[in-house]
Amino acid sequence: xxxxxxxxxxxxxxxxxxxxxxxxxxxxxxxxxxxxxxxxxxxxxxxxxxxxxxxxxxxxxxxxxxxxxxxxxxxxxxxxxxxxxxxxxxxxxxxxxxxxxxxxxxxxxxxxxxxxxxxxxxxxxxxxxx
Amino acid sequence: xxxxxxxxxxxxxxxxxxxxxxxxxxxxxxxxxxxxxxxxxxxxxxxxxxxxxxxxxxxxxxxxxxxxxxxxxxxxxxxxxxxxxxxxxxxxxxxxxxxxxxxxxx
Numbered sequence: 402x403x404x405x406x407x408x409x410x411x412x413x414x415x416x417x418x419x420x421x422x423x424x425x426x427x428x429x430x431x432x433x434x435x436x437x438x439x440x441x442x443x444x445x446x447x448x449x450x451x452x453x454x455x456x457x458x459x460x461x462x463x464x465x466x467x468x469x470x471x472x473x474x475x476x477x478x479x480x481x482x483x484x485x486x487x488x489x490x491x492x493x494x495x496x497x498x499x500x501x502x503x504x505x506x507x508x509x510x511x512x513x514x515x516x517x518x519x520x521x522x523x524x525x526x527x528x529x530x531x
Numbered sequence: 532x533x534x535x536x537x538x539x540x541x542x543x544x545x546x547x548x549x550x551x552x553x554x555x556x557x558x559x560x561x562x563x564x565x566x567x568x569x570x571x572x573x574x575x576x577x578x579x580x581x582x583x584x585x586x587x588x589x590x591x592x593x594x595x596x597x598x599x600x601x602x603x604x605x606x607x608x609x610x611x612x613x614x615x616x617x618x619x620x621x622x623x624x625x626x627x628x629x630x631x632x633x634x635x636x637x
Contacts, residue, residue: 435549441622474633481625
């Protein structure tokens with residue numbers, strides 16, 4: 402958590418990153434940037450999914466519909482925050498010549514998406530009358 | 532026939548297209564926000580949230596446009612790396628977009 406707060410400070414202080422180590426090959430930086438953008442698209446897809454649950458399942462009970470939509474929106478928020486955090490960590494590791502950071506997040510996110518998908522199937526099949 | 536100075540992996544172009552794809556995804560979300568505001572009955576709060584979504588979408592487009600024009604430079608050492616300020620701005624636009632979405636859903 403303290404590490405996270407330290408990273409948050411780096412988000413807003415570009416000079417601090419440039420002080421560390423040497424500039425890596427620009428192709429590595431661009432690859433890191435594309436990964437960051439792919440995570441942002443994942444976040445946007447989750448937000449779009451939240452809207453879709455709200456609008457395209459109108460027969461669902463209010464609580465289920467809003468709960469699922471808010472869950473997907475929260476996942477989108479987490480995903481984009483984590484995207485910028487991971488980008489900063491990778492950028493810094495490359496400047497310092499360290500190993501790239503590993504992350505539990507992809508596994509966690511896929512488990513959450515699997516749970517939401519199963520919940521949605523269950524709710525759509527059995528939740529109409531509820 | 533080949534130009535030796537050109538990056539054979541076309542990294543800047545690929546990065547530019549990645550930004551384009553991301554703005555496209557953002558556009559889809561903005562359209563869904565507008566649909567949601569109109570569909571659920573356009574109250575003042577919903578219209579406000581929708582306008583905020585449009586502003587955030589424009590903000591994201593601005594960041595993307597800025598970055599794309601930086602990527603277009605033809606320096607020998609390649610384009611400058613993405614600055615943390617811009618990365619944070621792009622991510623915060625999306626976080627705020629999700630906040631507006633939550634306001635529209637509720």
